[in-house]
Amino acid sequence: MVNPFLWLILTLLDLYFWVILAMVIMSWLIGFNVINGANPYVRQISYALHRLTEPFLGPIRRVLPDLGGIDISPIVLLLALQFLRYLIVYYAAPLL
Numbered sequence: 001m002v003n004p005f006l007w008l009i010l011t012l013l014d015l016y017f018w019v020i021l022a023m024v025i026m027s028w029l030i031g032f033n034v035i036n037g038a039n040p041y042v043r044q045i046s047y048a049l050h051r052l053t054e055p056f057l058g059p060i061r062r063v064l065p066d067l068g069g070i071d072i073s074p075i076v077l078l079l080a081l082q083f084l085r086y087l088i089v090y091y092a093a094p095l096l
Contacts, residue, residue, distance in 0.1 A: 006092050013085045016052075017078060023049040024074050053077075 026046055030037040037043060053074075060073040 003092065003095070006088070009088060010085060013081055013088075017081050019049065019052050020074050020078055020081075023053045 029035045
């Protein structure tokens with residue numbers, strides 16, 4: 001039986017992982033002109049994804065060096081989320 005709080009935390013981490021991936025894919029699609037960034041629906045989705053991810057990506061971007069237009073902050077955040085997820089599972093497993 002899984003602890004409900006542990007399940008909730010892990011589910012939220014997984015959900016945020018997918019939000020970050022959606023933001024990255026959306027930025028690529030807009031950047032390569034696959035979808036129109038001026039479309040109101042695309043703009044609204046892009047705005048929502050930006051608002052959800054920027055509180056964590058902003059500080060990472062300030063710490064990382066400038067790589068000439070390549071933004072690796074989502075990769076760093078995804079790695080940090082996976083590390084946090086495995087850390088929680090590692091330390092919570094003996095409690096179950």
